[in-house]
Amino acid sequence: MYINTKMAAILLTLSLAACGGSSSSGDSKPPVKNNPPATGNNSNTGGSNVNTGGNPSADYSAIAGLYDVSTDNNEQYYYIDQNGVFTAYNYLGDAADSGDNCYRESIAGEANADLSGQTLTALDNGNFTLRINTTVATFEMAGNSVNRVSTPMFSAGGTLGATLDGVLIRLTTKKATDVSIEDINSMMCE
Numbered sequence: 001m002y003i004n005t006k007m008a009a010i011l012l013t014l015s016l017a018a019c020g021g022s023s024s025s026g027d028s029k030p031p032v033k034n035n036p037p038a039t040g041n042n043s044n045t046g047g048s049n050v051n052t053g054g055n056p057s058a059d060y061s062a063i064a065g066l067y068d069v070s071t072d073n074n075e076q077y078y079y080i081d082q083n084g085v086f087t088a089y090n091y092l093g094d095a096a097d098s099g100d101n102c103y104r105e106s107i108a109g110e111a112n113a114d115l116s117g118q119t120l121t122a123l124d125n126g127n128f129t130l131r132i133n134t135t136v137a138t139f140e141m142a143g144n145s146v147n148r149v150s151t152p153m154f155s156a157g158g159t160l161g162a163t164l165d166g167v168l169i170r171l172t173t174k175k176a177t178d179v180s181i182e183d184i185n186s187m188m189c190e
Contacts, residue, residue: 058122060084062144066181069111069159069170071096076170078112079181084120086130088112089184102189111161111170133165146173 066079074096078088088106092099106113120128120139128139132151137160140148149160149171159172 058084060120060122060128062126062141063120063128063139063146066176066179066184067146067172068174068176068178069161069172076106076111077176077179077184078115078171079184080120084122084128086112086115086118086120088116092189100189102187103184104189109168111168114167115169130171132167132169135164137164137169137171139171145175149173 060080060082063084064080064082066077069076069078073094075091075094076089077091078086080086088111089103090097090106090110091103093101105116108114115130115132118130120130122128126141128141130137130139135151138150139146140150148155148157150156151160151162151164154160154162157173159170159174161170163169
């Protein structure tokens, strides 16, 4: 029993570890495709975990923005727009992907891909939720900043990484500082 408890503590620590990201820049210009962030349903989701029923009168300005969920060698972001729509992005020119110097919407098997196209739900207490199949993730707000991300099983003041209901997620309190949504849109892969 002692070994199982110790192993569970190690796995929980690894799942909740806050990882820093890096910014990649290069002189070469990628093929450019100017796409706005996704809205509504997204073909990456398969439809089983999509919540597009957000409150149209809700104010998402406190949570709107670009969030950095990069790991040491994999540059990834998600964007929450002014309507509460969540879109995940992956930079292909990093060490993990070794691809072109461009971004694309995250695809199946990548963190947060199954969440793209979902609309967050605004709660009366100022917090926001995002449904992940049968699990709900809560973004706990402190003014105009996310203070904590939690699910019924996990809670993190930094980055929460886990597989919930078969969906790989990385959610964070950390807004991106080295790249903007305009940068990503101007460097979309063709």
